[in-house]
Amino acid sequence: MVGNHNSFRTPLGRVRFLGAARLGAEDNWMLRVSSAALIPLTIAFVWLVLSLLHKDYNGVRAELGEPIPAIVLLLFIVFGAYHMQIGMRSIILDYLHGQAREWALIANSFFATALGLACVYATLRIGFI
Amino acid sequence: MAASKPTSTQPVQRPLSPHLGIYRFTLTMAMSIVHRITGAGLYIGVLLLAWFLIAASMDASAFATFSWFIQSIVGRILLFGFTWALLHHMLGGVRHFIWDMGHGLDHPGREYLAQATLIGGIALTIIVWIIGYIVR
Numbered sequence: 001m002v003g004n005h006n007s008f009r010t011p012l013g014r015v016r017f018l019g020a021a022r023l024g025a026e027d028n029w030m031l032r033v034s035s036a037a038l039i040p041l042t043i044a045f046v047w048l049v050l051s052l053l054h055k056d057y058n059g060v061r062a063e064l065g066e067p068i069p070a071i072v073l074l075l076f077i078v079f080g081a082y083h084m085q086i087g088m089r090s091i092i093l094d095y096l097h098g099q100a101r102e103w104a105l106i107a108n109s110f111f112a113t114a115l116g117l118a119c120v121y122a123t124l125r126i127g128f129i
Numbered sequence: 130m131a132a133s134k135p136t137s138t139q140p141v142q143r144p145l146s147p148h149l150g151i152y153r154f155t156l157t158m159a160m161s162i163v164h165r166i167t168g169a170g171l172y173i174g175v176l177l178l179a180w181f182l183i184a185a186s187m188d189a190s191a192f193a194t195f196s197w198f199i200q201s202i203v204g205r206i207l208l209f210g211f212t213w214a215l216l217h218h219m220l221g222g223v224r225h226f227i228w229d230m231g232h233g234l235d236h237p238g239r240e241y242l243a244q245a246t247l248i249g250g251i252a253l254t255i256i257v258w259i260i261g262y263i264v265r
Contacts, residue, residue: 032229035222042219046212046257054265057192060185073182080175087168115179122182129186 027086034083041076048072064126073123081116085109156243163247164221167214174211212257217250 007014048069052060063069085108092104152158177199184195198204224242227233233242 032225036226039219039222042215046215050257050261050264053261057185057189060192064185077178084168084172084175088172091165091169115175119175119179119182122179122186125186126182 027090031083031086031090034079034086037075037079038083041072041079044072045076061126064123070123070127074120077116077119077123081112081119085112088112156247157239160221160224160243160246164218167218167221170210170214171218174207174214177207177211209254209258213250213254216253216257217246220246220249220253 048063051069052063055063064073088108089105092101092108096104181195181199184191199208224233224246227242233239
């Protein structure tokens with residue numbers, strides 16, 4: 001590709017919209033969209049944890065079984081898992097190269113998805129079982 | 130111009146951007162690095178939240194194991210670190226939003242923002258922990 005001078009495409013045309021991870025400005029924008037959601041959600045989350053701090057097993061389950069705390073927690077988890085996946089991806093793209101980068105990107109995707117889904121499942125199970 | 134013409138076998142040797150080592154320490158630089166470190170820390174730290182939620186969704190003994198850990202010295206230190214990382218990273222996000230709006234990029238402005246992030250993060254963490262210990 002680099003040495004191909006027979007193509008009519010200019011070097012700029014070949015790389016345009018590809019970005020570092022072929023995602024271009026999408027990652028940058030979605031990181032900000034999710035962080036906008038996470039600012040109020042983080043405050044609500046800290047508030048929620050403070051209210052859970054001195055509760056026992058039954059007290060915690062009763063509190064998280066209520067709709068508002070559960071919804072706040074679910075939103076925090078979903079936006080948080082999404083935000084942390086994009087954030088870690090930008091760290092990986094900055095510091096890792098070649099094969100290590102590919103494996104790290106895959107591991108990042110698995111970790112963020114698994115962690116997010118596990119937390120969502122656990123929260124729903126507290127509320128419904 | 131003619132000297133640096135690319136050939137198909139040899140890529141052009143362009144100068145690389147200098148990295149961290151050559152720069153003088155500044156607070157704005159430190160806050161940028163700390164923002165990334167706290168982000169990576171939170172990435173690992175949310176495992177505590179996952180453990181808490183999964184334990185609470187299982188049974189009383191699983192929850193008791195988590196409670197024992199989080200009340201231990203190590204657990205408290207981790208939770209304190211998590212609190213600070215979360216609040217510092219949140220304020221760092223607010224700072225980025227202010228910059229995105231085109232404010233606070235001038236000389237005293239960006240220094241004040243960096244100081245506000247650092248002091249605000251520590252202050253909020255201490256306030257949250259005081260509330261945590263006092264309010265029952």
